[in-house]
Amino acid sequence: MTEHERDLGRRWFELVWNQGRREAISELLTPEAVIHDGGTDSVGPDGFYPFFDRLNAAFSEFHVNVEDSIAEDDKICVRWSCSAKHTGDGLGMPPTGVTIHITGISILRVAGGKLVEGWQNWDMLGMMEQIQSRAKSATYIGAA
Amino acid sequence: MDPEYSDRLLRTVRTAATPQAVLHAAYDAIIRGDFAAFAESVTEDVELSIRGFGPLDGTWRGRADVVAATRKNFAEIDSQQPEIEGVICEGNSAAVLIRENGVFKSTGQSYSVRGVQWFTFADGKIQKIDEILASIWKIEN
Numbered sequence: 001m002t003e004h005e006r007d008l009g010r011r012w013f014e015l016v017w018n019q020g021r022r023e024a025i026s027e028l029l030t031p032e033a034v035i036h037d038g039g040t041d042s043v044g045p046d047g048f049y050p051f052f053d054r055l056n057a058a059f060s061e062f063h064v065n066v067e068d069s070i071a072e073d074d075k076i077c078v079r080w081s082c083s084a085k086h087t088g089d090g091l092g093m094p095p096t097g098v099t100i101h102i103t104g105i106s107i108l109r110v111a112g113g114k115l116v117e118g119w120q121n122w123d124m125l126g127m128m129e130q131i132q133s134r135a136k137s138a139t140y141i142g143a144a
Numbered sequence: 145m146d147p148e149y150s151d152r153l154l155r156t157v158r159t160a161a162t163p164q165a166v167l168h169a170a171y172d173a174i175i176r177g178d179f180a181a182f183a184e185s186v187t188e189d190v191e192l193s194i195r196g197f198g199p200l201d202g203t204w205r206g207r208a209d210v211v212a213a214t215r216k217n218f219a220e221i222d223s224q225q226p227e228i229e230g231v232i233c234e235g236n237s238a239a240v241l242i243r244e245n246g247v248f249k250s251t252g253q254s255y256s257v258r259g260v261q262w263f264t265f266a267d268g269k270i271q272k273i274d275e276i277l278a279s280i281w282k283i284e285n
Contacts, residue, residue, distance in 0.1 A: 038258060038278040068262075070234035077232045077239035079262055079274065103195060105260040105276050107230065107241055119229075119241055121260045121278040123195040 005110045006071050009078035012108070012115065013064040017082070020062065022052060030114045037120040057090025061099070076108045082122075086131050093131070100130040145224040150175045152227065163238045163265050164231070170270060174218060183211045186270045197257060197277035199248065210273075221246045229258075236265045 008028060015024035026045040029035075035042045042048050061084060068079045081103045087095045104122030108115050166185055173181035192210040193203045199220070204213040218224075223246055230241040240261045247254050259277035263270050 036258070039256065068237065070232055070237045070239060072232045072234055075230065075232050077260070077262070079239075103274075103276060105239065105262055105274070107232065107239065107260065119258070119260070119278075121196070121258065121276045123276055124278075125196050125198055125201075 001071055001074065001076075001110065002113070005113055006069075006076065008110055008113075008115055009069055009076045009106065009108050010066050013066055013078070013080060016052070017062045017064045020056065022049070025049065025052060028115055030112075030116050033114070033116050033118065035118045035120060038124075054090045055084075057088045058086060058095075059084035059090070059100075060087045061085040074109055074111060076110060078106045078108070080104050080106065091131075096131050098131050100127050102127050102130075145175055145226070149225045149227065162268065163233050163236070163263070166265060166268060166270060167238060167240070167263060174214065177218075179211050179215045182214065183207055186210060187266055190269075190271055190273070192273045192275075194275045195277070196259065220249055222249050223247045238263045238265070 012024075012028055015021045015028070025048055029045050029048060031044040031046075033044055035048055037051070042051065062082065063084070064080050064082045066078055066080050070077050081101065083099055083101050086098045086100060089095060102123045103126075104120065106121065107119040109117040170182055170185040173179070173185060186207055188207050189205070190207055190210045191203070191205045192213060194201050194217075200217045202213065204210045224244060225246060226242055226244040228240055228242055232239045240263070241258070242261060243256075243258045245254065245256050257277045259275060262272075262274040262276075264272040264274075
């Protein structure tokens with residue numbers, strides 16, 4: 001794995017989430033890339049945009065901090081924390097103004113300098129609890 | 145735990161590499177229900193954090209509390225069918241992508257989760273376990 005590929009995880013969170021650059025999704029993700037999020041899979045940038053748009057319609061002031069990163073063969077694993085302010089109704093509920101703090105661990109497979117597969121693991125339940133929603137309901141914010 | 149799955153789980157992490165060997169010993173101990181052996185695979189100041197899976201979520205610090213929490217958590221579920229989908233090791237860290245089906249003993253509800261366990265090692269033992277389950281994607285009555 002090249003240093004460029006090794007850095008893809010950090011760049012993903014910096015460009016897509018911290019800078020909110022929607023176009024960075026297609027720069028970093030291949031059209032065939034599969035993103036696994038819980039039991040839901042999305043394919044390519046087109047499959048990921050709804051997830052990105054929905055979260056951006058619900059939150060602002062995203063700040064993702066990459067806490068640690070390891071790599072082996074063609075995979076990268078990134079441990080991260082995130083804060084964001086609940087300022088929109090993108091989750092189907094009125095904004096609360098609450099700043100949420102969540103953590104996640106993402107595994108990414110890289111090839112040819114781009115992300116070709118990803119497994120998103122993040123504390124969705126913790127997020128829902130913090131915005132005082134029906135945390136244990138079946139609400140699911142999948143990538144697809 | 146379903147023997148088919150426990151055997152496969154152990155085969156997946158069995159290797160001579162130090163972090164994976166420690167990981168193997170820890171998984172093996174838990175599968176056997178030997179929590180004294182599990183205690184031997186963690187440091188005195190070990191920390192365990194589980195998030196994203198309401199019923200078992202929490203943070204525990206110190207060998208006694210972590211072992212007790214692990215024992216309690218495993219006592220609350222039945223018919224566990226864990227599958228390791230990938231292992232990434234580098235330096236003193238290892239990340240295990242895991243998918244699991246099981247049943248809550250108290251309610252009889254079945255569950256399916258996917259998550260990552262991030263292990264940090266020190267002095268040949270597990271010093272930190274950070275587990276994030278990618279939310280419950282299916283709970284059946």
